[in-house]
Amino acid sequence: MVLLKLCWLLFVINALTIGGGFVMLPMLQKEFVEKHHWLTNQEFLDAIAIGQLTPGPLTVMNAVIGYKVSGVLGAILAMVSSYLPCIIIVTLVAKYYYDYRESKIVQSSFKGIKPAVIGLLAAVAISLGNTALVDPLTFGIAIISFAVIAFTKTDPSFVIVGAGILGAVLL
Amino acid sequence: MEDKITVKDIFWKFLKIGSFSFGGVYSMLAFFERELVEKEKWLTHEEFVESVAIGQMTPGPPIVNTGICIGYKLKRIKGALATTAGQSFTGTLLAILLAVFYVKSKGNVLLTSVMKGVGAAVVGLLLSIIFKMSKSTIKNLKSALFALAAFFALALFNLNPIGLILASGIIGLFVYGRRP
Numbered sequence: 001m002v003l004l005k006l007c008w009l010l011f012v013i014n015a016l017t018i019g020g021g022f023v024m025l026p027m028l029q030k031e032f033v034e035k036h037h038w039l040t041n042q043e044f045l046d047a048i049a050i051g052q053l054t055p056g057p058l059t060v061m062n063a064v065i066g067y068k069v070s071g072v073l074g075a076i077l078a079m080v081s082s083y084l085p086c087i088i089i090v091t092l093v094a095k096y097y098y099d100y101r102e103s104k105i106v107q108s109s110f111k112g113i114k115p116a117v118i119g120l121l122a123a124v125a126i127s128l129g130n131t132a133l134v135d136p137l138t139f140g141i142a143i144i145s146f147a148v149i150a151f152t153k154t155d156p157s158f159v160i161v162g163a164g165i166l167g168a169v170l171l
Numbered sequence: 172m173e174d175k176i177t178v179k180d181i182f183w184k185f186l187k188i189g190s191f192s193f194g195g196v197y198s199m200l201a202f203f204e205r206e207l208v209e210k211e212k213w214l215t216h217e218e219f220v221e222s223v224a225i226g227q228m229t230p231g232p233p234i235v236n237t238g239i240c241i242g243y244k245l246k247r248i249k250g251a252l253a254t255t256a257g258q259s260f261t262g263t264l265l266a267i268l269l270a271v272f273y274v275k276s277k278g279n280v281l282l283t284s285v286m287k288g289v290g291a292a293v294v295g296l297l298l299s300i301i302f303k304m305s306k307s308t309i310k311n312l313k314s315a316l317f318a319l320a321a322f323f324a325l326a327l328f329n330l331n332p333i334g335l336i337l338a339s340g341i342i343g344l345f346v347y348g349r350r351p
Contacts, residue, residue: 056262112343145295167288
């Protein structure tokens, strides 16, 4: 029953992940951390870090969530349900590309969704920041990470590894 | 040309692509183009560009979606499944291994310190994503209002993000869909 719910939620969330992998975070946090308590905020942060460190898109973090909820089977089913909506939607769009591209409905609804997800992400960043930023040092790490990723071309994976080493040494 | 490509070939090629897909979207796309268009000649440059466009305008990770589209062009639904499986195999396996390790060593003092640093970096990463997305998406008052409304709806009123995304799509339809 838990597995079914996990799969259904991941299917819906991934079908609505419009504009990049990070868009799923507000939905994941609400459903898995706040509503179902399958993870804590800290575990959610750690899942994001693992998703970022492993090759492939952030979506891989759903395998971590699936594992936490229901072991290896949970992890595999989590990935299948995350990619199923992609396969369905992309193959349909590939078939009807020209109609889709010109579609007013798709264009105008995406125009509303794309800025809205930025607001949602900002709210999630505050919530996760409350958990992760507990002293001047963690604040410092967050600010430096922000600056390095936003203003240089450094791969975020390096920043995360660096912050982990810094944490091991200083915290 | 396309008849000679088997589903197995597609799987192995995308396994390779998926295993080395560190780095940003653009370096990944360059890798795709080199492997699939220049080296294997599985698709033309135009087909590739169209696949990238489709990958970016569909829900889900753009790179995986580009792969799905290419797989579908090569071998219909079987090709789409092969690219997805190939692309996600290594990452999923590694994520499961890390998750096992993570759950097993819960409470370990060193891991707790490492994850404290990592958690702070993730918050910084998230802020930089918000910063970059804002620069490319929030261009006028209307789009700023969409972002602000969504922010307050979640941060203050704790409404459900799934509902909020659906609602902003519907409102977008009314606001932007009426132009002649």
